[in-house]
Amino acid sequence: MAELMKTIGIWLSAYFTLSIFSFLYKDNPFYKLAEQIFVGLSAAYWLVYTIYNILIPNLFNKLFTDFAHNWILLIPMALGIMMLMRMFPKLEWLSHYPMAIMVGTTAAIAMLLAFQSDxxxxxxxxxxxxxxxxxxxxxxxxxLLIIGTICGIYFFYFSKKQEGFYKIPSKVGIWFLMVSFGASFGYTVMARISLLIGRLDFLLRDWLHLIR
Structure with missing residues (x-):
């Protein structure tokens, strides 16, 4: 039975992999079906994960076991319920408050971390x-790190017209910025290529058994 389920899983994985690859030719029903199943499964997985790994241990268990010391958790619980009010048109305005708190808090934390780390x-x-x-x-x-940092910052100095001698560090800054952007783009492409290699390896090794 276990071997049968493994075989079914391999064939389903191969089918969905090829369905996603079929988008390279053109948009088609196979791709749309695979995309919708993937999105639905992802949403369902993260819903169950959130309930059993976040809400139950961090909210409900603490409220039920020691309410006197954890009553403050009722505030995020109320904000979470208000967030769900977006599904009801007449009560949608209630979701604006937790959304504003979440966006503001996230922006402040991200700004602080970026200031410290970058x-x-x-x-x-x-x-x-x-x-x-x-x-x-x-x-x-x-x-090179010192020159690149100083010239990169100078490129964004627009209070004085960059011409003559003052144009040199600006040009150097452009080169450093382009190298940085190119490296970031290349890293992103390589990450996607590694995913492609993983799927091709699955198709050739686990599905078709063409390589060992």
Whole structure:
């Protein structure tokens, strides 16, 4: 029975994989069916995950076991219920308050983390002596980091017209920015390529048994 279920799972996986790949030719019913099943399964999975791994242990269990010390949890519970009011047109206005709190809090936390991890770390990385390293590679890398940071920031300095000598660091900043954007794009493409390789490996190895 277990072997039969495994075989059925492999064939279903192959079917949905090929259905998604069929979009490369054109939009078709096979792709739409696979897409809708994937979205539905993902939504159902995260709903069950949220209930059993977040709400029950972090809300209901604490309220039922020690309500006196955890009554404050009624506030996020009420905000969560208000968020669900978006499904009812006459009560939709209630969802604006938890939405505003969530967006504002998330933006503030993200801004603080970005300030600490990116802004301050970037400044600290440029305030070092590059010649303290013994390796020529580390020395050159530190110098490039300092030059790239300063020239990249200068590129966004628009209070003075960048011409003549002042145009040089701006051009250097453009090159560093383009290299950075290109590396980020390449990393994203490689991540997608790794997913493609994983699916092709599944089709050739587990489904068709063409490779071992």
């Amino acid at each position: 802004f301050l770390s970037q400044i600290a990385a440029t305030m070092v002596n590059p010649f303290k390293y013994s390796s020529p590679v580390d020395i050159v890398g530190t110098i």
